[in-house]
Amino acid sequence: MTEYQTDPAAVRRWPVDPAARAALEDYFRRAARQESIPALAGSDRDFRGADLRGLNLGGAWFSDADLRGVILRGSRLNGACLSAADARGADLTDAHLRKADLSDCNAAQAVLRGACLQRCDLDTAILREADLTGADCRNAFMPDVDLHGATLDAVLFDSGEGPPTSAAAGCSGRRCTVPRAASPERSMWVTKHPTS
Numbered sequence: 001m002t003e004y005q006t007d008p009a010a011v012r013r014w015p016v017d018p019a020a021r022a023a024l025e026d027y028f029r030r031a032a033r034q035e036s037i038p039a040l041a042g043s044d045r046d047f048r049g050a051d052l053r054g055l056n057l058g059g060a061w062f063s064d065a066d067l068r069g070v071i072l073r074g075s076r077l078n079g080a081c082l083s084a085a086d087a088r089g090a091d092l093t094d095a096h097l098r099k100a101d102l103s104d105c106n107a108a109q110a111v112l113r114g115a116c117l118q119r120c121d122l123d124t125a126i127l128r129e130a131d132l133t134g135a136d137c138r139n140a141f142m143p144d145v146d147l148h149g150a151t152l153d154a155v156l157f158d159s160g161e162g163p164p165t166s167a168a169a170g171c172s173g174r175r176c177t178v179p180r181a182a183s184p185e186r187s188m189w190v191t192k193h194p195t196s
Contacts, residue, residue, distance in 0.1 A: 004056030004076040006031040012051035012071075020045040020065075024052075031056075043081075063101075 008028040014021050023042050030038040040060035048066055053073040060080040067087040078098045087107040094114045101121045108128040115135045122145045129149040136156045 004058075005054050006037060006056050010055060012053060013049060015045075015047040015050040015070075017046035017048070020047045020050070024050075027060075 006028065008025065011024065014024070020042065023040060023045050027038060027040040037056055037058060040057055040062075042065050043061045043063045044065060045062075046066040047062075047070050048068050049070075051071040052075060053071050054075060055072075056076045057072075057080060058076045058078045060077060062085045063081050063083045065082070065085045067082070067085050067090050069089045069091075070087070071091045072095050073091050074094045075092075076096045077092075077100055078096050079100060080097065081101045082105045083101045084104040085102075085106070087105055087110055090107060090110045092107075092110060092112045092115050095112070096116045097120055098116050098118045099120065100117075102125045103121045103123040104125065105122075106126045107130055108126050110127070110130045112127075112135050113131055113133045115132070117132075117135055117137045117140050119139045120137075120141065122140055122142045124144045124146075125142075126146045127150050128146055130147070131151045132147075132155050133151050133153045134155065138156055138158050140157075
């Protein structure tokens with residue numbers, strides 16, 4: 001079982017921005033005083049330059065935050081809010097984002113290899129050229145998600161369900177664009193990519 005960290009000594013590299021660093025330091029102080037893990041108040045903060053791998057950031061607020069290039073490998077982000085965050089090029093390899101809100105998040109060229117995205121809200125998220133190899137996207141809410149050029153090798157989607165016809169038409173091999181489904185019964189969930 002993975003042990004997620006709530007200790008400032010686990011931060012490999014702090015964000016350059018003083019306000020983002022202060023938000024993290026406040027989170028660690030509160031975590032040390034409580035039995036339950038507090039939520040990180042990181043909305044509208046600039047976390048660029050940070051290496052936060054392996055941290056327990058479940059329920060964190062990163063809405064409108066700048067997460068470009070931030071390393072969150074193997075971090076626990078279940079239930080976190082990354083709505084409208086700029087996460088271009090972020091490394092979320094093996095991160096746990098179950099039930100996270102990534103609506104309107106720009107995660108173009110992000111690395112989400114092996115990430116758990118179960119029951120995530122990815123409505124209008126931009127995942128252009130992102131690497132989702134081996135990600136678990138079962139029951140993910142994906143209307144209008146932009147997966148243009150994304151790598152979808154071995155991605156887990158709900159079994160027995162295929163992509164909307166309109167999505168299948170825009171795919172070539174394992175690189176794919178998944179637009180909004182054409183039929184009303186398929187308009188809410190994109191569940192499986194086409195195979196080559």
